[in-house]
Amino acid sequence: MSIKDYQPALAAARQAASAAADILLHYWRKGVTVEWKSDATPVTVADREAELAIREVLASELPGASIFGEEFGHDGQSQEWLWLVDPLDGTKSFVRRTPFFSTQIALMHRGELVLGVSSAPVYGETMWGCTGKGAWFQGDPVQIADTTELAQASISFGNIKSLTGDARWTAMGGLVAQANRVRGYGDFCHYHLLARGALDLVIESDVNILDVAALAVIVREAGGVFTDLAGRGPSLETTSVLAGTPALHRLALARLHIDQGTSA
Template structure:
């Protein structure tokens, strides 16, 4: 798609926001009938669980994209990659936090990201049950249900509230480095998947640190976090893109990011 009226890639990304909301609405409609129901659970090749809600939500979003933007690429957790080398690529995680969804915790999220030449420029974090929707577009202030959000102003590790999904995702040296950071922080709260990043964007957490993430896990999060004033990189401080190594360091402020990176890098 050419940029209308000589728009930059960042401003052009905002043109896709109405469709991104429709994708989130379609995913909500597919997911909610299965919430706290006795639905069947399958195990994928990597032993992670998947349900009809995951598959139905991604199918609904893919159908919309195929109808509206057939030239765009799609990378989805459940149904793979189509035209992944396109200029614009949508990255879909229909139910991030499937285990939370299965047990009835309202902390799972639908993640909808948009890449331009491999870099995240638009993201939606949608929590269907609580009807919370965070939106981030590059170079714009992020919002929660239409209201601007901002990360905290914490700059010292000793005051930082640290979050991560679970110790099982921090093996070996990654776990050792995380433990060194954890010892310096005020406290740690475990669990939450993508919801951790949404809460950091609204000032709840000050640091989120994880490893082993895949593109569909983080693509939508980057614009939301950065539009709220936070920083989101890999553990070395590099900007995240489609080929990143899966390590993620998110901080509410630049000072906090630098202090955490010194312990993780």
């Protein structure tokens, strides 16, 4: 595949997400037995079957690429191409019958995220983005909002428990006090809203790159800025997110950029 044309890989990622959606919806209706990993997070047969289906589709399109998946780890020797796959992001929601779960598929080329697909099957909602091709929602192009003032901004927070004990908590309180509206949509939802202009800023901690890689591409290609809480671009080491309109991202980063001697 030419590095200038990611469309075949994007088509494969969309096909893989659709295959995963069929599996997830089947088990959503049927119900599943929950198992627990060593890190005390849940896993189900739906997670595993969806990832296997994704891997099969992706391997047929880009057979030389490596794949890093949530359930089956890293396969492949390629240093150039790496698929990042979370077949069921939001398993805790899934097993509690909360529809805030999704499939996340992204492709890295030489360390740079170049495409991403985010599928929320219960909502029948799919977004995707590709370098230089923009971001799309159900086949229509989307654009980030042009909000520049905190007083007009809608902010969504996710997984923020780990921030309650550090100096950024007070800074976040200041953002909350001045914002127009504060929500906690979480998971895929607040990134989808951000990319299509219905939300202005997302702040999240306790994530890993598999959760957010595809969403990072979508937000970026919609015209937004997506970094971690220290302002670093997404990478395999990402554990937090600050994403928003360019103006609000700059404002929030300045407020939250407090030197604590540890990385975000």
